[in-house]
Amino acid sequence: MRKISVLFAALFAAVFCFAQNVEIKEDFVPSSKNQPGQQYPMVNSQGYARFRVNAPQAQEIRVSLGLGADGRAGTQLVKGEDGVWTGTTSVPLDEGFHYYRLTVDGGSFNDPGAKNYYGSTRWESGIEVPAKDASIYEERNVPHGFVQQILFWSESTNTLRRAFVYTPPTYYSDRPDVRYPVLYLQHGWGEDETAWMNQGHANLIMDNLIAEGKIKPFIIVCTYGMTNEGFRPGGGARPGGAGARPGGAGAAGAQGAQAQAPAPRPIGGVEAFQTVLCDELIPYVDSHFRTLANKDNRAMAGLSMGGMETHTITLARPELFSYYGLLSGGQYNPSQIQDKGQVKKIFMSCGSKENPDGINNATKAMKDAGFDVMGYVSEGTAHEFQTWRRSLYHMAQFFWGN
């Protein structure tokens, strides 16, 4: 239903463009997510994306982004006399990050020009449409925190599991007795523990917020939360994902290096993930990092499916978390939390192209019930990472701002 509505919206936009005879500005530059030295894909100041793929003997190449003149989702590339295929989306893309892939002669491949990002249980090509507020995650000459890969043994799953731990710049210069609050931050369906740092730029958002004195430094921990259900194509909780993320769902194949760790192993259901997170990872992090190891200084948040997990786990284990965050991942309602004392702050958000009424109504209901809640709607974005980058930027200041 959402997919349909989004396609209609895109189709309308396309028709509107043609009707208006919008001129595509020739100010294309390489996407910031390209491989070293690669010129294509490119993006322009209006959000149009242009692709270039060399495959002289190919019969058909289609890009999963944009909307074809034939009304089909995606952009058909055209072969030039030099055997190189090129094409430009017929509609502008939302600002921010997009996953995509190529269909070459019926096979699914990634764009040789783009870097890959883990989404939809595969490493997909990524492209970045410069956002007006890109400064929140720009690379500046400021103190930078570390992103640690940690490998922890999970008794409940009998696997070696991986997490990434962001420590703020002051972590290694502070006195050894200085301890920090911790945010456990989950990815969405089909993504993994690399998503928030790779395509989310969570560490850069934190480095910049801290450099500007907008937040108290805290630690972020990201681990793998996919469940068996989630691994079934189309399965797992992912509200609005398929439609709002062009070409994002149910892709075959997967690419991209996973660093020196096991490939992500699905966990059997949210209860099983709850055990890994609450009874194995949290104790490991509290024993290996200088954390404020108590409920009053611990937050859990997640995007999409990770929000669903956050909703379930924060209500099931109220003794562990005092700050809850749902990013395009549902809402809390007052009847779900009997003891108001169990939670300090609740953050709920989504993109304006998702379900802003749901967020706004839930926020009002929770505030009316006496909870300390912030609702946030990302203007002009859908179920994609620009919504979640902005959400982290605001949630961090709401939870532990100065």
Added chain:
Amino acid sequence: MRKISVLFAALFAAVFCFAQNVEIKEDFVPSSKNQPGQQYPMVNSQGYARFRVNAPQAQEIRVSLGLGADGRAGTQLVKGEDGVWTGTTSVPLDEGFHYYRLTVDGGSFNDPGAKNYYGSTRWESGIEVPAKDASIYEERNVPHGFVQQILFWSESTNTLRRAFVYTPPTYYSDRPDVRYPVLYLQHGWGEDETAWMNQGHANLIMDNLIAEGKIKPFIIVCTYGMTNEGFRPGGGARPGGAGARPGGAGAAGAQGAQAQAPAPRPIGGVEAFQTVLCDELIPYVDSHFRTLANKDNRAMAGLSMGGMETHTITLARPELFSYYGLLSGGQYNPSQIQDKGQVKKIFMSCGSKENPDGINNATKAMKDAGFDVMGYVSEGTAHEFQTWRRSLYHMAQFFWGN
């Protein structure tokens, strides 16, 4: 020249196989470097690799590994009635890790089934042929060190640069006054700072050596050492690389996520890299980690081009390093080091399919001249990562063994 000789060797092996009518055992299993849930590519107990790619309308698909019956390098896949292309190498591959790519209708793409690893200035598909000594980097339930991504500002290049820092498992449990030796470990031509941890499994090799009590714990730092020269296709010092690494050289395109850091920016020449390493990274590491910040406890080593850089920099900056390591990256000779006191230990290695005589002769000459030297030749491997994984395993024990 090497390429030719290697091709002839492979051709001979192929002919020999056919002559002997070697039976390919049907005990194929998915490569350990596959994407989550992907069955192909597969490898068998003899080292043969089998590929499977879905592209119904494709005209030709070739894999850069193995040797075709037509004598051309690579393996031609054959399309089945289901539109799926399959093929098995006609010769066994050396044990260990190999980079490769697909040529689909004249275009260069990665295998959707495999993870990508940064080599030849692009993210390439990777496949793993199980090695007899794979236990040195197996994932065990032992204490695991952290791999930290650090971002440091480089004044000399005016760029934000990245390094990965391995800290041993005891780093965060030891008393705050416990400090560690440091090995600065460089990648080869076309690779980057991810190589030693991703395809080299350096952190797992260290975790296992430490768990077995074979070495004193130390820190490893890997940063990006490519120079402008190196970025020119076919340029850069890379002895024997093109031939010994099937399909490894000069590929177009690049894939794979680079984590939350700038894409690698070439440095202008070895002198410029020497400045970044010696005058910017080493002071940053010594001020952010509990290092033994002196010459007596600092090592530099590198593979291939990284060995060349190590050779140049250790001789140019004798006040910084006491341990030198060249892995498939040339040799030292006595005339190059006037003051024997400047170096404690020298490690030199290569694969038995590279230039073992060069290593053995240089080792003898250096020992005769009174240097403390270890020469190592990796049996049955070429200019590939299995040679360098084994080299690190032995070098670590030679430098800081128990």
